[in-house]
Amino acid sequence: MKVGLFIPCYIDQFYPNVAIATLKLLEKVGCDVSYPLQQTCCGQPMANSGFEHLTGGCNENFVRNFADFDYVVSPSGSCTLHIKHHLHSTNEEAATNIRSRIYELTEFLTDVLKVTSLDATFPYKVGLHQSCHGQRGLHLAQMSELVVSPPFSKPVQLLNLVNGIELIQLDRRDECCGFGGTFCVTEEAVSVKMGKDRVADHLRHGVNYITGVDVSCLMHMEGILKRANSAVKVKHIAEILTATL
Secondary structure (H helix, E strand, O other), rough: OOEOOOOOHHHHHHHHHHHHHHHHHHHHHHEEEEEOOOOOOOOOOOOOOOOHHEEEEEHHHHHHEEEEEEOEEEOOHHHHHHHHHHHHOOOOHHHHOOOOOOOEEEHHHHHOOOOOOOOEOOEEEEEEEOOOHHHHOOOOOOOOOOOOOOOEEEHHHHHHOOEEEEEEEEOOOOOOOOOOOOOOHHHHHHHHHHHHHHHHHHHHHHOOOEEEHHHHHHHHHHHHHHOOOOOOOOEEEEHOOOOOO
């Protein structure tokens, strides 16, 4: 299985260990992984700001880099969703194929590879942040308001395979953290208040770590934790799924 690893900008620049953990995890479960060196931004920040018409260069570059892979996998729900819904190209056939073959990491592990075991150990109390793009866009987990449907969570399914982990039940398991991409810049005060509320839910339950599938959300909450001098840390799910003693 030939997999193209798509690493979003903020992971590449600020959290490279997440990219490394993703690569190790995919190779561990048997994938032939390549990282196209010419990949750049997927164009989501521009599109979210109302300038999707300026993302043509990003789109063409993405297609050039990832057209030849069986699958494209990314440790980011938001960027995956953007490509899945908004990638277009002068080579529209290739763009259409990529849109149908791009997966967020936990989605790929559960839906495509059907992973049922992991040699990972993480003996800590962990709170899971269900990011909005992953939950409501990619359907990685059931939305709490849909009470008539059976609950599910692909990230939880994988975290339950980790030895020693204690997953904490939050009061509001799918509340937004307030990051929202460019929203945290244009509505800074609202974004910070939402982030503080989201972090407080985790702190009330005594977690050691907050995890999730989107580094953007984790980065937002990490800033709030650090400013409060909290001992609680954030860790992307790929880092936990590859953790060992």
